[in-house]
Amino acid sequence: MQDNLRIESRFESGELSGIIPIKNRKTTVKRRIGIDGKTVLREDSEDHDVVDATCIENHVNRLKFNEKPGVLIFSDYDKGFLNQKTVELFKDLCMRYDMKSIVDPKPSEENLGRIDMFKGCYGITPNIEEACEISGLTKLSKLEEICGRCIDRLQPKGFLLITLGGNGMFLHEMTDGSNTYIPAVKVKEPDIVGAGDTSIAALSLALAAGATHYEAAMLANYAASIAVSKKGTATVKRQELIDMIKKMD
Ligand SMILES: Nc1ncnc2c1ncn2[C@@H]1O[C@H](COP(=O)(O)OP(=O)(O)OP(=O)(O)O)[C@@H](O)[C@H]1O
Numbered sequence: 001m002q003d004n005l006r007i008e009s010r011f012e013s014g015e016l017s018g019i020i021p022i023k024n025r026k027t028t029v030k031r032r033i034g035i036d037g038k039t040v041l042r043e044d045s046e047d048h049d050v051v052d053a054t055c056i057e058n059h060v061n062r063l064k065f066n067e068k069p070g071v072l073i074f075s076d077y078d079k080g081f082l083n084q085k086t087v088e089l090f091k092d093l094c095m096r097y098d099m100k101s102i103v104d105p106k107p108s109e110e111n112l113g114r115i116d117m118f119k120g121c122y123g124i125t126p127n128i129e130e131a132c133e134i135s136g137l138t139k140l141s142k143l144e145e146i147c148g149r150c151i152d153r154l155q156p157k158g159f160l161l162i163t164l165g166g167n168g169m170f171l172h173e174m175t176d177g178s179n180t181y182i183p184a185v186k187v188k189e190p191d192i193v194g195a196g197d198t199s200i201a202a203l204s205l206a207l208a209a210g211a212t213h214y215e216a217a218m219l220a221n222y223a224a225s226i227a228v229s230k231k232g233t234a235t236v237k238r239q240e241l242i243d244m245i246k247k248m249d
C-alpha cells in the first residue's frame with residue numbers, strides 16, 4: 001500500500017515513471033548459462049496469469065498529467081497484463097485525455113480472438129508475421145490484401161503500419177484509404193534486436209509532437225535503421241536521427 005501511494009504521488013507530480021506492484025505476481029526471472037562469456041542456454045521464468053483489472057483500476061483512474069500526453073503505447077507481449085478488461089481501462093483513459101493509442105500487437109495462436117480487444121485503437125503496428133496471423137493469410141498474399149483484412153478486423157481510427165523488417169514498412173491511412181510503401185534504409189550487417197521497439201517509440205513520439213502519419217512512419221523507419229546498425233540492444237540519439245534525415249533528404 002505504501003508503495004502504491006508513493007507511485008501515485010510520483011504520477012501526480014507529472015513524472016511519468018513508476019511501477020505498479022501487483023501482489024503475488026512473480027517478477028520475470030531470466031537465467032543465462034554461459035561458457036566463455038557466450039550464452040548457451042537461457043531460461044525465462046514468467047507469470048502469464050491474466051492480471052485482475054481491479055489491481056490497476058485505481059492507479060489508472062487517478063492518473064493526472066501536467067501536460068496532455070499525446071500517445072499511449074500498448075506494447076503487447078501476451079503475458080497477461082494486457083487483457084480485455086485492462087485494455088478497456090486504458091482505452092477509457094485515452095478517450096478522457098484525447099490520446100492516440102498505438103498498438104504493437106502479439107496475436108496468440110491459441111486464442112486469436114484475444115487480439116480483438118484492440119479494435120478501434122488509433123494505430124496498429126504489426127510486423128508482417130503478426131499481420132498474417134491477424135488476417136488469416138500467408139506471406140504469399142498481396143500486402144494490400146493482408147492489410148485490408150487487418151483493417152476489417154481491428155478497425156483502427158488512424159492507420160495501420162505493417163513493418164517489413166529489412167524491406168521497410170507499409171502504411172495504410174484510414175482517412176483516404178491510401179497505401180504507401182516506405183523502403184528500408186540499407187544497413188550493412190544489421191543486428192535486428194529492438195527494431196520493432198525503436199520503430200514504435202519513434203513513431204509515437206513523432207505523432208505526439210504533431211507529425212503526420214507518413215512523417216512519423218518515415219522517422220520510425222530512420223530511427224529503427226540506426227538501431228539495427230548497432231550491435232545488441234541500442235538507443236538512438238537525437239543527433240543521429242537529424243543526421244539521417246539530412247542524409248536521406
Ligand atoms: N535489416 C534491416 N535494415 C534496415 N532497417 C530495418 C532492418 N530490420 C528492421 N528494420 C527497420 O525496423 C522496422 C521494424 O522491424 P521489424 O519489421 O523486423 O519489426 P519487429 O519484427 O516487430 O521487430 P522486433 O523483433 O524488434 O519485435 C522495419 O520496418 C525497418 O524500418
Ligand SMILES: [Mg+2]
Nearest residue numbers: 104127196197
Ligand atoms: Mg515486434
